Amino acid sequence: MITCSSSESVNPSPTTKTYLKLPSRCSSIGRTSVTFQSCRPLYRSSISVRKKSIKPYQINATAASIGQDVENRLQPGSHQILDNGNSSKQKRVMVIGGDGYCGWATALHLSNKNYEVAIVDNLVRRLFDHQLGLDSLTPISSIHNRVRCWKSLTGKTIQLHIGDICDFEFLTEAFKSFEPDAVVHFGEQRSAPYSMIDRSRAIFTQHNNVIGTLNVLFAIKEFSEECHLVKLGTMGEYGTPNIDIEEGYITITHNGRTDTLPYPKQASSFYHLSKVHDSNNIAFTCKAWGIRATDLNQGVVYGVKTDETEMHEELCNRFDYDGVFGTALNRFCVQAAVGHPLTVYGKGGQTRGYLDIRDTVQCVELAIANPAKRGEFRVFNQFTEQFSVNDLARLVTKAGKKLGLDVETISVPNPRVEAEEHYYNAKHTKLIELGLKPHLLSDSLLDSLLNFAIEYKDRVDVKQIMPSVSWKKIGVKPLTVPA
Numbered sequence: 001m002i003t004c005s006s007s008e009s010v011n012p013s014p015t016t017k018t019y020l021k022l023p024s025r026c027s028s029i030g031r032t033s034v035t036f037q038s039c040r041p042l043y044r045s046s047i048s049v050r051k052k053s054i055k056p057y058q059i060n061a062t063a064a065s066i067g068q069d070v071e072n073r074l075q076p077g078s079h080q081i082l083d084n085g086n087s088s089k090q091k092r093v094m095v096i097g098g099d100g101y102c103g104w105a106t107a108l109h110l111s112n113k114n115y116e117v118a119i120v121d122n123l124v125r126r127l128f129d130h131q132l133g134l135d136s137l138t139p140i141s142s143i144h145n146r147v148r149c150w151k152s153l154t155g156k157t158i159q160l161h162i163g164d165i166c167d168f169e170f171l172t173e174a175f176k177s178f179e180p181d182a183v184v185h186f187g188e189q190r191s192a193p194y195s196m197i198d199r200s201r202a203i204f205t206q207h208n209n210v211i212g213t214l215n216v217l218f219a220i221k222e223f224s225e226e227c228h229l230v231k232l233g234t235m236g237e238y239g240t241p242n243i244d245i246e247e248g249y250i251t252i253t254h255n256g257r258t259d260t261l262p263y264p265k266q267a268s269s270f271y272h273l274s275k276v277h278d279s280n281n282i283a284f285t286c287k288a289w290g291i292r293a294t295d296l297n298q299g300v301v302y303g304v305k306t307d308e309t310e311m312h313e314e315l316c317n318r319f320d321y322d323g324v325f326g327t328a329l330n331r332f333c334v335q336a337a338v339g340h341p342l343t344v345y346g347k348g349g350q351t352r353g354y355l356d357i358r359d360t361v362q363c364v365e366l367a368i369a370n371p372a373k374r375g376e377f378r379v380f381n382q383f384t385e386q387f388s389v390n391d392l393a394r395l396v397t398k399a400g401k402k403l404g405l406d407v408e409t410i411s412v413p414n415p416r417v418e419a420e421e422h423y424y425n426a427k428h429t430k431l432i433e434l435g436l437k438p439h440l441l442s443d444s445l446l447d448s449l450l451n452f453a454i455e456y457k458d459r460v461d462v463k464q465i466m467p468s469v470s471w472k473k474i475g476v477k478p479l480t481v482p483a
């Protein structure tokens with residue numbers, strides 16, 4: 001049994017400085033505070049915004065107590081880089097959005113691989129849950145307790161900088177104090193339904209994502225020009241064209257002339273569009289300023305456990321199953337566990353690239369270990385297998401039957417505007433060439449995901465399962481959530 005010495009200290013230190021930006025109500029660009037005049041409060045309850053001087057807060061945990069189980073998972077070796085060609089130091093990776101689903105798993109993985117890690121996060125993902133009345137299937141610890149627990153188990157420190165990257169003053173502090181060699185940027189509003197709730201959420205998503213990324217690009221240019229940006233993009237940037245999807249670029253011959261051009265983008269939500277805008281801004285700054293960047297066009301992620309999050313319950317990752325943040329396969333597993341019919345939207349022929357969260361962390365590590373060149377804008381399609389929604393429903397039904405679950409499927413009127421039957425064939429070879437060893441969706445993985453959902457099924461709020469956000473009905477009026 002492993003004990004974690006942080007578990008008694010639930011509250012963060014009173015000296016913690018935080019700056020939380022509330023969605024859509026106000027935001028700041030650089031030192032200029034901008035208020036969206038037309039944005040009214042989103043919800044009936046009022047939440048005050050504290051806007052204070054910003055100092056990164058570094059957690060120092062208590063002494064390590066390492067059990068045998070944990071020791072087995074710890075990684076030997078360290079990632080060294082040459083410093084001015086003379087001495088060497090550990091590679092320093094800033095994980096923006098390191099408190100979220102993919103970010104937390106990645107921060108732990110990189111720390112375990114002996115990178116020096118700093119998490120930058122404004123904790124707004126937790127605020128979305130409070131505002132919308134949602135919760136993770138799994139109970140999750142505060143970020144402060146998470147990093148204390150990690151330190152306690154492994155002896156490794158993860159720095160914590162709580163603040164908003166849309167605030168350039170905060171980001172500057174974080175960059176200057178940490179001096180990253182690489183920045184992994186997960187710090188965006190990542191739900192397509194969230195971005196389609198109402199006008200203010202659409203604006204929040206695009207402002208937060210596009211301005212945040214622009215600030216990161218400016219910070220790299222100003223303070224850390226050798227730094228490699230590893231940016232989480234999405235396969236959704238490409239849409240569902242009736243031709244094969246390439247990795248970022250396509251060579252076209254037109255009127256007798258040939259060129260290699262960015263692959264056409266046809267995103268289908270304000271969220272997915274924000275990623276398209278990001279890609280364009282990054283590509284431009286690679287050319288104009290010589291930034292080195294990798295855009296990881298990730299597919300739909302499933303799963304929850306990684307080697308590191310499994311080490312202790314306080315390291316447990318979040319697992320979303322609701323109609324706003326839950327993604328298809330994770331949702332279907334929870335639905336099967338609680339006896340809710342699987343919610344296939346429309347005809348169910350919607351096909352996407354999928355990957356296990358253990359491959360997300362592997363892919364990010366591979367991108368960091370093999371950086372882009374100065375001025376290069378690299379694009380990798382980050383998924384391992386393609387499935388239609390109907391395929392997923394069939395797989396979960398079969399796996400559920402083996403566990404004695406009676407799994408039904410219903411066709412829900414599609415709340416989105418998307419093709420429900422289409423051609424889909426996307427390339428995904430570049431990460432494999434770099435050494436990715438995929439965890440493909442197997443019967444045993446589905447069994448374990450279903451068992452995981454069954455273990456926590458008492459925490460499921462079935463009211464959150466059906467989709468509630470309609471692409472066509474989005475309006476200008478801020479939507480509130482009934483109690």
Ligand SMILES: O=c1ccn([C@@H]2O[C@H](COP(=O)(O)OP(=O)(O)O[C@H]3O[C@H](CS(=O)(=O)O)[C@@H](O)[C@H](O)[C@H]3O)[C@@H](O)[C@H]2O)c(=O)[nH]1
Pocket residue numbers: 190191192193233234235236237298299300301325326327328329331343344345346348350351352353389416418
């Ligand atoms: O209960 C459900 C949930 C989803 N779908 C369908 O499943 C497909 C995927 O939806 P999703 O909610 O699993 O994923 P999506 O909204 O596309 O977004 C997720 O996956 C994206 C990768 S991709 O889909 O664009 O490749 C990431 O960028 C996002 O951050 C992540 O939230 C869609 O056609 C959707 O209509 C259903 O049929 N039933």
